[in-house]
Amino acid sequence: MAAVMHGVLLAATATGHASLVDWGTFVVAAAIVLSGAIGVVVARNPVHSALMLVMTLFGIAVLFVLQRDDFLAAVQVIVYAGAIVVLFLFVIMFLGVDRDENIATEPLRGQRPLAVALVALGVTGLLLLGEVSKWTTGALSVAGSTDSSTSNVAQLGTSVYTTYLFPFEVTSALLVIAVVGAVALARRPPAVVTAPDPDDELVDESAPAAADAHQEVTP
């Protein structure tokens, strides 16, 4: 935490303006990010967890603005908060799993101590790397410095469509493949409209909508 803060302050001073407002904004945004992240894990209701996730994403967008990257901030809100979490909520509501869970019971034995240990390990590793090695260079970005008069949208676009064109295109191809795969897997043969057997009809009526997914079909 201290190292991250130090890094941000360093980045701010690198452009020559570490003001009180920058510092205050960072503290507030970091508090929002962290409390949201903790809330995602602790909240008992999946919908509340999703809302906490939105809060975290908003805090990160504010941090992007603080780094003078308005474009990433806007995209963060549009894509993550505006589309992905809405889809999460859609699925949660649609499947009807939006009930409070008892978080006292562990689904997997020993899961919780393991999670705490892993998080602690990860954070220590990150902080150690930041302090000891040259892993954090203090450079603001790889696409070019953001303090010049040209807009950072233009800089981002130039580097995405020249230097990083191949990874960019591969990523988009990956997404298309994932979508096609999902459609192919989820697709069922179309229903045939025939006069159903009385037995079949009984079976179908006993399966109310999609709520009871574990219904076995008697042949």
Place this chain on the structure above:
Amino acid sequence: MSPLLAALPSLLGTDDPLFNGGVDWVVFLIVLIKVLVVFGALMVSVMLMIWFERKVISDMQSRIGPNRAGPFGIMQTLADGLKLFFKEDLLPERADRIVFKLAPYLTIIPAFLAFAIVPIGGEVTIAHHTFELQLADPPMGILFLLAMSSIGVYGVMLAGWSSGSKYPLLGSVRASAQMISYEAALGMTVVMVVLITGSLTTRDIVNGQALHLWQWNAIRLGIIPFVIFFIAIVAETNRPPFDLVEADSELVGGFVTEYSSIRFALFFLSEFMNTITMSAITVTLFFGGPDGPAPHIPHTQWLWPILWFLGKTIVFLFVFVWLRAALPRLRYDQLMDLGWKRLIPLSLGWLLIVAGFVIDGWWGLAMTATVVVASVLITRSFLIGSEREETRAILPQVGLRLWNRPDVPTASSPAGSVSSPTEGDDA
């Protein structure tokens, strides 16, 4: 000057990203006044908009409409607002208390914020400070609108879910699907405007359309993007004929069924505010914003852009009302059909053509040819595919295998009378 005001510049920092350029206390004061004026103007215009809508609708239906409170019934909204304030505030027993109270504010705050980027007029000089008649001109510009409209979905969704009853939940599930579907087409048309302007900020978009009628983006981009954009924003604001979220004839009141009193009022405030904002954004993106001829009368040069802006916005507000009076509500499948199978492919193809013409004429023609050939081929493949599917000549192989696996439950399919039909042939 009080010491606090004198200390403001150092407190605010020198390059706060929200203020472009240096900040001293006069600038701060101007921004504060702008915020207050925009807030007040928006509230008053919402009041007038509700009255306007009721009057126009009643004219179109040969009724008289509100005519008691004030001249021409213009105070009717105020009276209704007061009445709503004094109603009992109900909280359903099965509601999720926190989210239920939070949801109205989640709708109204984005509706307010989105108006901040609309350029209302030209440049004005007061006390040697020249500033633009626009609340904020952030570098992310029009993306801010998209961000706010995607946040606005949460209010509607959570309102329906947190009510803890069936009709609101159905309304909110519809809302999320509808808004996400039409956001894609909306974003695509905004990309076209940004492409032809070469900048994201709304001020640049307006300046790029100045002086000539044929410079307006609606004409430069060839009408179609404007039509797609307008359909998409009607769907985004949940206005008729896309008001499936409320759908009072099928869902009682949709997502607002359980709301009463001031929270109910907040939802309708934000709906009308969204209508006004979206009309203003349409004017900004496609019709030159405050651009228009100004007669040479001294000391009124600042006024004409504002009048032009207001006039154009009122035209679109009227169109919103007109659509409500003229069109029946779409069915849910028609809504999805229009969004995914018509608007999104059309806007994608048009985007390719616009991008081609931005490079040069030959690229544009090549792109046009590509889009035409590709759309003919894709349409043909769809036709053949659906024909074969009807005659059951082809079936998706992966789905077929899953279908016949004994461990995959088949009764979970939502269609009522589906039984596993191909069991005999393949297994």
